[in-house]
Amino acid sequence: MKPTIAFVGVGKMGANMARRLKECDYPITAVYDSHRLLSDSLAAELSCAAPATLAEVTAAADIIFTVVTNDEAMRGIFFGPGDNLLQGASGKIFINCATVSPTVHREIYEAAKQAGADSLEASMASSISHAREGKLYLMLGGDEAVYQKVLPVLENMSVNRRYIGGPGRAAEVKALVNMVMNINTAGLAEGLGLAAALGHDLEMIREVFSQTGANSRVLETDSADMVAREHDCWFSAEHAAKDSGIAGGMAESVGLTLPLNNATISQYQKMVSLGLGGLDKSGIAELTFKGRHA
Structure with a gap:
């Protein structure tokens, strides 16, 4: 018998993960979001409950996925006074997919153990469409035995997985992934912005970049x-600032200085201050092309 599953945090990623597992015949029993309209709408679509409390979500499922925005939100759903996911959590498994600090993942891991539950990181390096299609790339952290136990569920959500190590370790690697991605994005925006200012044809520049050391996934x-100024959000500038900041905090904890990461954080923070934080990370080009927001 397949385990029952609930979701906490049903924005674009969480909702599409829930839809995917529903299509794979997993019983989705409850969805919860701080924005009630989101959870009520998805509950109607998936024919499941939309509980008013987090404790009810825990009671409703064997496995609870969490997909929230930041450290504060994670601490709120697990440690909030009066109502949280750890109430009545004995025997439950929490799979936490948000990009938050390794410290928070370790706090939740320990608290879950004390409550008789298990907590696993499932850090995602993929987009909304990948969530919907079951093509996520997942980095896993926590007890390997728990990972093996939930592997059949994860296989329906992803095309590839990598078990990284104990609690917090997958979160560290995810922060590194996003740090490098954000630096590459900022560098690309500066290269294209400078090429445009020099009067080069940007289609030609992009082709040359693709065949040389300037090539990258971004x-x-x-x-x-960046060229067309089409910045529909897949991964927001606000999240880029947050995730690069997590990497910066990790560097400080081991006595490293990362000047490129620090510069990238400043650029994405500038986007947020200009009211551009909801744009896709590609919107950083708005700061580097002449005549735009810079």
Whole structure:
């Protein structure tokens, strides 16, 4: 018999993960979001409950996925006074997919153990469409035995998985992934912005970049959007600032200085201050092309 599953945090990623598992015949029993309209709408679509409390979500399922925005939100759903996911959590498994600090993942891991439950990181390096199609790339952290126990569920959600290690370790690697991605995005935006200012044809520049050491994954995913100023959000500038900041905090904890990461954080923070934080990370080009927001 397949385990029952609930979701906490049903924005674009969480909702599409829930839809995917529903299509794979997993019983989705409850969905919850701080924005009630989101959870009520998805509950109607999936024919499941939309509980008013987090404790009810825990009671409703064997496995509870969490997909929230930041450290504060994670601590709120697990440690909030009066109502939280750890109430009555004995025997439950929490799979936490948000990009939050390794410290928070370790706090939740320990608290879950004390409550008789298990907590597993499932850090995602994929987009909304990948969530919907079951094509996520997942980095897993926590007890390997728990990972093996939920592997059949994860296989229906992803095309590839990598078990990284104990609690917090997958979160560390995810922060590294996003740090490098954000630096590459900022560098690409500066290269294209300078090329435009020099009067070069940007289609030609993109082709040359693709055949040389300037090539990167973000060239493929973001360069056309940078040129066309099409920044529909797949991964927001606000989240880029947060995730690069997590990497910066990790560096400080081990006595490293990361000047490129620090510069990238400043650029994405500038986007947020200009009211551009809801744009896709490709929107950083708005700061580097002459005549735009810079």
